[in-house]
Amino acid sequence: MTEPSATASVEVGVDPATAFEIFTEEIDLWWVRGPINFFDAARATAMQIEPGVGGRILEVYSPPDDVLELGTITDWTPGALFAYRSSVDDTETRIDFEAYDGGTRVTVVQSLVPGGEKAFYFWPNVIHWLPAWVERRDHASRTPRELDRLAIALYYEDPAAAARWLHTIFGLDSWDKIPAEGTDPSWIELQVGTRAILLFKLTEKRTAQLDHSVWVYVDDLDAHFAHSQENGAKILSDIHQHGYRCYEVEDLEGHQWTFAQARPTMA
CATH class of the missing domain: 3.10.180.10 (2,3-Dihydroxybiphenyl 1,2-Dioxygenase, domain 1)
Known part of the structure; x- marks a missing residue:
């Protein structure tokens, strides 16, 4: 039986508005480009979030049209909340940004929709990639970090x-x-x-x-x-x-x- 939800939290050393901006605008920089971290790792070239309600979360193959839509944004409140309905399974994902101890606690909840059966609960693992990027972004290249061929x-x-x-x-x-x-x-x-x-x-x-x-x-x-x-x-x-x-x-x-x-x- 599919679990009804999965959740995880991380803390980052920036304010909620900055954390939201990093999460949404810099997803291609903090997303770990490992072989199992895409739906089609052999073709993937980027990750992208289109801002605003109705925007899409995309696994990009060859822009602008060759993409996989991972979801459609249902809530876009900068500095507070980002949510979307998945296009690849039967889940909804909510990501909250809460001021915490001089920084921000980022909490992700990925939930099976009523009557849903299929869930790829990847966000509780993915969210842990964010703090490492926040820590090194001030001195890091703005070119996505890529693995070697060997x-x-x-x-x-x-x-x-x-x-x-x-x-x-x-x-x-x-x-x-x-x-x-x-x-x-x-x-x-x-x-x-x-x-x-x-x-x-x-x-x-x-x-x-x-x-x-x-x-x-x-x-x-x-x-x-x-x-x-x-x-x-x-x-x-x-x-x-x-x-x-x-x-x-x-x-x-x-x-x-x-x-x-x-x-x-x-x-």
């Missing part, structure tokens, strides 16, 4: 626990969010620069020795090595130099990683 997939018995470990010990981050304790998301994506590391569930017992290593360039190799060592990571080799400086280490499930010193010119 990604790495790693398989773990517990991908969520692995993501937390890799974040805490190795300092890997996510454009989305690090899974909280007790959660088991079906898709986990970490980033190193603009490259993605995808963590998937291991569905069969490992029968062969791991035969790969992931390379990551870091800004301060010595500090990274010390942090890994202090937090109990299994160090396979101390820092050594062969043209490049690096060290090797195992993660919590035995995947091997090589961390190397980044050049000053690396992005």
Whole structure:
């Protein structure tokens, strides 16, 4: 049975009017361009919200006409409320902007309409992308952040626990969010620069020795090595130099990683 609704809240460090403006006018800048974050990720080029009641929420393929209409706006109150009726499922979405502790609490409620059956409850996940953009927008490019063409997939018995470990010990981050304790998301994506590391569930017992290593360039190799060592990571080799400086280490499930010193010119 489809759940009747889904909700989530985030806090951002700007006033409600600015938060509303960022949410609606800059959606293409804060929307995470991951492979599962569009209805047609192979064709998507942008996200767009047309302002005002009757405006559309669009997944843009080739403007102006090749678009997917995600919904039609039913309430447009700048600085307070944004709502729309979905065109792709049987839901209504309401997003409230409320002054809170010197900033704004943004609350999304996505609800199944009476008699509805189909619901894609994506907003409770999507809303968590907004604070990261608000924090970095003053010094960030106004070009949407895009993934590189190469990604790495790693398989773990517990991908969520692995993501937390890799974040805490190795300092890997996510454009989305690090899974909280007790959660088991079906898709986990970490980033190193603009490259993605995808963590998937291991569905069969490992029968062969791991035969790969992931390379990551870091800004301060010595500090990274010390942090890994202090937090109990299994160090396979101390820092050594062969043209490049690096060290090797195992993660919590035995995947091997090589961390190397980044050049000053690396992005």
